[in-house]
Amino acid sequence: MNAVRVVVTRPERDARRWVRDLQQHGLQAEALPLIDIAALPDSQRLQQAWGEIDAYAALMFVSGNAVDCFFALKPTPVHADRAQEAADIVANDALAAATAPRFMAPGPGTVAALRHAGVPDALIDAPAADASQFDSEALWALVGRRDWQSRRVLIVRGQSARSGAPGRDWLARKLLAAGARVDFVAVYQRRAPVFTAAQLQRMETAAHDGSVWLFSSSEAVANLPARDWSQARAVATHPRIAEAARAAGWAVVAESRPALADIVASIESMQS
Template sequence: MVAEPAVLVTRPEREAEPWVQALQAEGVRAEAFPLIDISALPDPSALQAAWQQVPTCLAVMFVSANAVRFFMAAQPGGVHVQACRAWATGPGTQAALLAAGWPAQQIDAPPADSSQFDSEALWAVVAERVRAAQAPSPARVLIVRGADAQGQMAGRDWLAQQLEEAGLLVLQAVAYVRRAPVLSPAQQARAEQAMHDGSLWLFSSSEAALHLTQACPRLDLSQARALATHPRIAERLRQAGWGHVELVPAALSAQALSIKSLS
């Protein structure tokens, strides 16, 4: 009997292992292959300064659970979040906010059964509140995100554009650094094997796919199988030369069902 193909979960290590365990519990053969390294800022002073803006903001938008983790770790004494809303693009970020002590009634996020967890889904939830925001001066929203090793902010600006068009003032804060991992010889060999053994590479970020080809530039992607959790990621994978790309749901149970249907 031929074993079902493995699903390689490419999320950062802190998220990859729990996701692997959850997929395994759903009956999916999965293994962790982190392709994004996450680390703290070398100088937290700018992040601590950003915290001083929180009491003046309509909301703080977090792009990921890591944004929550590093931002909340920098919370100075005397600055509270009770009067400020938190925005999350998905259930992982929402769970991180709850674990960090942000009041549940102050969190806005797409429903758990949403087909996508992204800025568009979040905007559908918060747009009415944003348009109703009234203040003597423009309401403020602080967006907390990561940056690459060169300090360039990671992520899309789509939500910031919607907020600015609605008349709000958008502030940005970098909470952590995203880097390409250094793959061991064993990991490079596993990546090579996975290109032709039927393994399924699961990408929730096109940045992870870029890191893979940077670390292993000789990989032949023409027969490789990739799973993308968003249409934009799928398109970028196809443009990069991945031979077989399938779109799968972002929510775990639905994702597991989709993956099992492909095996």
């Protein structure tokens, strides 16, 4: 049986990793990013957030891109490296560690980015590796029972170049309802790519040649050119994304837990 052709639609950096991992599982994967990520320039708001970082009970990062862009603009040497300070605190002072800011992540990709930035595991809150989903709801199930009254929380996120919209604010609304004081800082912009002629031709072919498209974002679905997708097949990593794909005309959409093994199994199950 021929290897399944998989079109990975994640932003370029993430797509490269997923292509490699899928190929190691015997799948014929290729990257066709449907979202471009562009870091926003340094801003007074971002520097203010860094300057007040000790005042926050928690920092929530919506994605690995949010982590990378936030830490890339860390002030130095005016302010100390808070992540390294946190590591020293955890290693040397358990009582002080209890008052250090928490770093919240919706899934393993964001956790990996936090670790790469130097944040110790002891300060990271994220859904368990075997959680059914990696999203705000799964994160809230973990942290929602804490006392958030009058606690300051910083949400580090991106924004859409098309609409300026920041994305879902579900977790922010939950925190506000729990009495928290929520601040926001945007550190990157999500853009629709300018597709090359070769990419447009690949989309046309993949719409009906049996390829399986891997969707991890509803915005990625929205960035597709208008065409007939009724013969195309997709795996979506969240029910909301699957709904967006079906609304765009995809007739065959499988939903998968957003972990590599589950995605591989879902893709392989779609082989003819």
